[in-house]
Amino acid sequence: MRYAMGGGLTAEDHDCRERVRREVAHLFERGESNRQVAAGLRVSERSVERWRRVWKAVGWRGPTSRCRLDEEQLLALEAEVDRGPAAHGWVDQRWTSAQVRELIIRMFGVEYSVPGVWLLLCRREAWPRVER
Known part of the structure; x- marks a missing residue:
């Protein structure tokens, strides 16, 4: 699957990913460590490190693009x-x-x-x- 482009994701999957992204941004703003975020979301610390670098560089930009056609x-x-x-x-x-x-x-x-x-x-x- 090509997640970077949203390929293969249903609207429900897309919404789920967006909720996780908001939660991660909230945890970063609260000052949670990478280890705490990873444990809370049951993901690898390496993923959290990557997310934090992006978050520091550009912040949370809101939802990624979604298909405008049903x-x-x-x-x-x-x-x-x-x-x-x-x-x-x-x-x-x-x-x-x-x-x-x-x-x-x-x-x-x-x-x-x-x-x-x-x-x-x-x-x-x-x-x-x-x-x-």
Whole structure:
């Protein structure tokens, strides 16, 4: 799984990770040691050390990005991607992230960045290869 990009996580899993992150930030603010945090959360001290370095460098930034499309919308998008670019007015037969971005905007009115579309597509293994 590619946790850094959120791949494979359900909304419930994502919320659970976010609760843990908030708890860790709270414990750091209270001055808890790495050992105490690790024992309380049942994780390795090495992980806590890494989290503390990030927390000191950038603080807690709030939730990581979450997919803005629900499962029904993702299935509808997948069906349209399967139809191919020509069915949507593009002359070539190979999807690009920019084209999929435009399709998402047309279908759902939701805006993603081109790299965000790439990450979204990486999460969905069943989709055809899209050129970055």
